[in-house]
Amino acid sequence: MRLSTVILPTTPWHNGGRDKWQRAEELGFHAAYTYDHLAWRTFRDGPWFGAIPTLTAAATATSTLRLGTLVTSPNFRHPVTLAKELISLDDISGGRITLGIGAGGNGFDATTLKKPGEEQWTPKERADRFAEFVALLDRLLSEPAEVTSEGTFYSATEARNLPGCAQSPRLPLAVAATGPRGLRLAAQHGQAWVTTGDPKVYEAGTPEQSVEAVAAQVAKLGKACAEQGRDVAGLDKILLTGFTPEFNPDTHAADAHPLRSVDAFVEFARPYAALGFTELVIHMPIADSVFAADEQGYEQIAKEAAARLSS
Numbered sequence: 001m002r003l004s005t006v007i008l009p010t011t012p013w014h015n016g017g018r019d020k021w022q023r024a025e026e027l028g029f030h031a032a033y034t035y036d037h038l039a040w041r042t043f044r045d046g047p048w049f050g051a052i053p054t055l056t057a058a059a060t061a062t063s064t065l066r067l068g069t070l071v072t073s074p075n076f077r078h079p080v081t082l083a084k085e086l087i088s089l090d091d092i093s094g095g096r097i098t099l100g101i102g103a104g105g106n107g108f109d110a111t112t113l114k115k116p117g118e119e120q121w122t123p124k125e126r127a128d129r130f131a132e133f134v135a136l137l138d139r140l141l142s143e144p145a146e147v148t149s150e151g152t153f154y155s156a157t158e159a160r161n162l163p164g165c166a167q168s169p170r171l172p173l174a175v176a177a178t179g180p181r182g183l184r185l186a187a188q189h190g191q192a193w194v195t196t197g198d199p200k201v202y203e204a205g206t207p208e209q210s211v212e213a214v215a216a217q218v219a220k221l222g223k224a225c226a227e228q229g230r231d232v233a234g235l236d237k238i239l240l241t242g243f244t245p246e247f248n249p250d251t252h253a254a255d256a257h258p259l260r261s262v263d264a265f266v267e268f269a270r271p272y273a274a275l276g277f278t279e280l281v282i283h284m285p286i287a288d289s290v291f292a293a294d295e296q297g298y299e300q301i302a303k304e305a306a307a308r309l310s311s
Contacts, residue, residue: 002030002279003306006070006240008286009034009049013057017049020284021058024065027302031066032058033100033281038076039108042289052085059093066096070194070240070281071176073104074126074133076113080156083140086171087161095166100194100238101137102176103130127181129153134175138189141170174238178217183224192236192279193221196243203248210244211271218275238279239272242291249290259285259293265301266308273309280309 005024011017024032036051055067067089072082090097103126104110110120121129132151139147140156144164149156165171172191177183178198186193198205198213205213218237225232245251246258246268254260258268259282269280282301285293 001273001277001306001309003302003309004031004033004066004238004279004281005029005302006033006035006242006281006283008040008043008283008291009051009054010043010047010286012047013049013054017054018057018061021061021065024284024302025062027299029065029302030279030306031068031098031281032062033068033070033098036069036072036077037107037109038112041107044108052089055097056089056092059089059096063094064096066098067093068098068174069100070174070238071100071102073102073109074129074153075104075109079133079137079140079154080159083137083159083161086141087144087163087165090166090171091163093166095171097167097171098174098192099171100174100176101134102194103127103182127179131181131185134173134185134189138170138173141165174236176240178220180220180224183217183221184227186221186235187224187228187230187232190235192238194238194240196240199243202243202245204251205245207245207268210246211275214239214272215275233276236279237275237277238281239277240281241268242283257293259301260297262297262300262304262308264297265305269305269309 007020011020021032034051034054039048051069058067086099106120132153136149136154140159140161144161147156147159173189174192174194175186175190176194177186178195195214195217197210201210201213222232258265283291285291285295285298
C-alpha cells in the first residue's frame with residue numbers, strides 16, 4: 001500500500017508553495033499530485049496556478065517524490081501540446097511523472113474557452129473525445145520519432161517528441177473512470193486506474209454503501225481488463241479520497257473525519273485496501289475549505305498509515 005497526497009495549486013510558489021511540496025517529500029509520501037483545472041469549485045475566486053508549471057517547479061525542488069496530475073482532461077488541452085509538455089516535465093523530474101487523466105466534467109474548465117451561451121459537450125461527445133485523446137496521447141508519448149493521426153476531434157501531422165519520455169516505454173497513465181467506456185480505456189492504456197467513489201453515495205449514502213459502490217466499480221474494471229486479455233491485478237488502483245461520505249461536512253461531524261488521527265484513517269482505509277487498492281491519496285489540508293483537516297493528524301497519517309495498512 002502506498003500513500004500519496006494532493007497539493008492544490010493555490011499557494012504562491014515563493015510564499016509557501018515550495019515548502020508544501022518539499023514537506024510532502026519529507027513526510028515520506030509516495031507521490032504528490034495536483035489538480036489540472038483552470039479553476040475549481042469554491043476556489044474559483046482565489047489564487048489558482050497552472051498544473052504543469054507548478055509540477056515543473058516541484059520537480060526542481062524535490063528529488064525522490066513522484067509527481068503528477070489528478071487529473072488532466074481534454075477540456076482545455078490537446079494531445080500534441082500536452083505530450084510536448086509532459087516529456088519536458090518527465091526529463092526535468094528525472095522520470096518521476098505520472099499523468100492522471102480523465103474525461104472532465106461540466107465545471108469551469110468546460111465553459112471558460114467557450115463563447116457565452118455556447119453549448120457544452122454532451123456526455124457522449126465527452127466520452128468520444130476522451131477515447132480519442134487518450135489513444136493519441138499514448139502514441140505521442142510512446143513513439144517520439146514521428147506520429148501522424150487524423151481523428152474526428154484531435155489530429156497530429158508528423159508530430160515529433162524527441163527524445164521521448166525519461167521513463168520507458170513512456171510515463172505511466174492513471175486513467176480515472178467509472179463508466180464502461182472509460183474503464184475500457186483504463187484497461188487498454190492505463191498503468192493505473194483512479195476513482196473517487198460514487199458521487200451519489202457521497203451526497204446521501206453511508207460509508208458502507210460507498211465501499212459497496214467502489215467494489216462494484218472494481219468488478220467492472222476486472223471485466224474490462226478480461227475483455228482486453230489483461231490481468232486486472234497488474235493494474236494499480238488509486239483511490240483519491242475526500243469524496244466518500246465520511247468527508248462530507250453536511251452529513252458527517254468533524255470528529256468523524258478520517259484525517260483526524262492515524263487510527264481513524266486506517267479504519268476508513270482498510271475496506272478499500274481489501275478491495276485491492278494499491279495507492280490512497282489524501283489532500284494536504286487547506287483551512288476554511290472543503291479540505292480543512294487537522295494538520296497534525298495529516299502528518300501522522302503520512303508517517304504511519306501506509307505501514308499499518310500493509311501489515
